[in-house]
Each structure stands twice: as C-alpha cells, then as structure tokens.
Amino acid sequence: MDEEINLLDYLRVINRYRALIITLCVMSVLLTMIVSLLMPKIYESTVVILSSQEGSGGGSLASLPELQSAIGIMGIGQKTSMDIFVAILNSRNMADAVIKRFNLSMVYKAKLIEDARRNLKDVTRISVGKKNESLSITVQDTDPKRAAGIANFYASNLDLMARGLALSQAQQARMFIEKRLQETEMKLRDAEERSVGFKTQHELVEMGEQAKASIGAAAQIEGEITASEVQLKVMESYATAQHPDVLKLRLKIGQLKQQLGKMKSGKESLYIPFSKTPRIGLDLTRLMRELKIQETVFELLTKQYEQAKISEARDTPSVQILDKAVPSAKKCKPKIRVNMMLAGTLSLFIGVFLAFFLEYLKKIKEEGM
Numbered sequence: 001m002d003e004e005i006n007l008l009d010y011l012r013v014i015n016r017y018r019a020l021i022i023t024l025c026v027m028s029v030l031l032t033m034i035v036s037l038l039m040p041k042i043y044e045s046t047v048v049i050l051s052s053q054e055g056s057g058g059g060s061l062a063s064l065p066e067l068q069s070a071i072g073i074m075g076i077g078q079k080t081s082m083d084i085f086v087a088i089l090n091s092r093n094m095a096d097a098v099i100k101r102f103n104l105s106m107v108y109k110a111k112l113i114e115d116a117r118r119n120l121k122d123v124t125r126i127s128v129g130k131k132n133e134s135l136s137i138t139v140q141d142t143d144p145k146r147a148a149g150i151a152n153f154y155a156s157n158l159d160l161m162a163r164g165l166a167l168s169q170a171q172q173a174r175m176f177i178e179k180r181l182q183e184t185e186m187k188l189r190d191a192e193e194r195s196v197g198f199k200t201q202h203e204l205v206e207m208g209e210q211a212k213a214s215i216g217a218a219a220q221i222e223g224e225i226t227a228s229e230v231q232l233k234v235m236e237s238y239a240t241a242q243h244p245d246v247l248k249l250r251l252k253i254g255q256l257k258q259q260l261g262k263m264k265s266g267k268e269s270l271y272i273p274f275s276k277t278p279r280i281g282l283d284l285t286r287l288m289r290e291l292k293i294q295e296t297v298f299e300l301l302t303k304q305y306e307q308a309k310i311s312e313a314r315d316t317p318s319v320q321i322l323d324k325a326v327p328s329a330k331k332c333k334p335k336i337r338v339n340m341m342l343a344g345t346l347s348l349f350i351g352v353f354l355a356f357f358l359e360y361l362k363k364i365k366e367e368g369m
Helices: 004-016 018-038 067-073 081-089 092-102 113-121 146-200 207-236 244-265 279-313 336-368
Strands: 043-050 124-128 133-142 320-323
Touching: 004 018, 004 279, 004 336, 018 081, 018 336, 043 146, 081 124, 081 133, 081 146, 092 113, 092 146, 113 124, 146 244, 146 279, 207 244
Parallel strands: none
Antiparallel strands: 043 133, 043 320, 124 133
16 A cells, blocks of 8 residues: 555656656757757768688698698688788778878878877778678768778778788798709709719719719708708798797708718718718719709709799789678668657656656755745
C-alpha cells in the first residue's frame, strides 16, 4: 500500500511539473534539430582491397638453399600482405602524400602539418576483413568527390609504396651479389691467364690424379667459404650478430676453414699435403687451386645472382581493388533523427530529475516555515 502511495506521489510530482518537462523536451529537440541542420554535411566513401597472393616477394629466392636463411631474416614472405598494407597506410609518408595531393592543410585550416595529419587520421578508418582476405579504407569529408578521391588515392599510392619497399630489399641483395660476382669474374680470368702462362713457360701438360683430387677438394671448400661469406654479408645487413641463422652460418664457415687447414697440412689422409709437391708442381698446384676456387665461387654466385634478379623482377605484393570508392549521394553525418531522439530522451530524464529536485526544495521551504 505504501508503495502504491509513493508511486502515486511520484506521478503527482511529474504531473505538477509536466509543463516544465514538456517545454524542456520540446526546446531540446528543436534546438538539436536546428543545430544538426546547420552542421556541415559529411559524406563517406569506401574502397575495398583484396589480399594478394602470398609468396610473390620471396618465393623465388627461397628456392635456392644458399639464400633461404637470408630470406627468413629479411622478412620476405613472413608477413602477410595485409600486415604490410596496414603498416604502410598508417605511415607518415602515406599521410603526407595524401595531404599534399589534396591540399588538405588548407581544407582543414591546419597551420602545422602535424595538425593536418591528425585531422586526416580522424576521418580515415582502416579495417581488415575476416581471415585477412580484404581491407577496407573509409574516408569522410564534406565533399563527396574528395572523399572518394582520397580513398582511391590511398589504394593507388599503397600499391606504389608496397612495390618500392619490397623492391629496395631485393635491389640491395642483388647489387651486393652483383658486385662480388664481377670481382670474382675478374679473378677467374686472371687465374686462367696465369695458369696458362705458367704451363706454357714450363712446358707442363698435366699433373697426377692425386694432386688433382687434392686441388679439387680444397678449391671446392674455399669456394663454399667465399660463397657463405657473401651470404653472411647479406644476412648481416638485415639481422643482428646474435641472430640464430647468423651464428649458424658463422659456425659453418669456421668448420669449413678448419677442414681446409687440415687438408693443406696433410692431416686429411685422403689427400696429399701441398707442401710435399715438387717446387714447380707446387706452384702449378697453387695456380690450379686458385683457378678451381674462382670457378666454384663464380658458379655459386651466378646462381645466387640469377635468383636475386628473378626476385627483383617478380611482382611484389600488389593492391587488387575489389570496389573502387565512388562519391556518395547520401550523407552519413549529421544524423538528424537520431540526434533528435537522443536529445528528447536525455531532456526527459533531466526534466523529471529537475521536477523532483524542485519538489524537494519546496518541501524543505514549507517545513522551515
């Protein structure tokens, strides 16, 4: 019974101040409608990008065993194209390119480039679809054509930046191997000329089979050492000295050098030591070994160089546009009806609270009298 009385008392208070509550609600709704109508219209445009096929950036290099570790360290083929795309889209270089292309500093009335970047970030939304299969870039602007233009520019410039970044990595590897290959080719020619000249001078034709085997084995190992050192240089340009693959390759080079030392000293029983060869034979042995080394290095570097060129020529993660952004005919903001409903609901609660507060003050005043 008390609850019914209290409920009736509440209703009486609301009824007593109904004019205040209704006036407050109507004024709030009308004011919200006027403000919403005066606010600039915002339009939204979205471009949708599909995930490109993985593996285009490093698949060709990974097919060569000598470069598999280097590819892993360089990060080619490890990150998905969507991870790369999102990072590029959120980069400062991308923001500056968009601002410059559409003169957004003037549009946003930003005195500093940092303010323009912040405003651009506020009106841009980047979202990745399920299973990283698609990427949406949504841009809001007061001009529907500019909104669509910015969204499409994001996609086109993303393609250029993604290709440039991946290409620069492949170029660095290719240029380094190319330089070493040119040096090796010159050394190979020099070794060939010196070998032929020595044989002609001393009228030598051939050497023993055991000496040939010793030269071939030693040259093969020295060639592997040189090729491994080239691979190590490529790795060290992308990884720290403590990286597991770098340490593994250093260990391999050390083992090869140790094995080569044993062969030269005669500790390897299968091969005769070079020091036991007659003097002229020793000189010829050294020349033939140098020639064989340069041939081995040249062969290994040629393979690496061809694979590096293939990697550089292959398409890097490319942007495949599913839906281009088009100017929207319908504004996305302000949402006048939603704003009016929110204003009406909020003002209703405020009006009811104000009614009870005024009733409370009235009772305190009556009790004081």
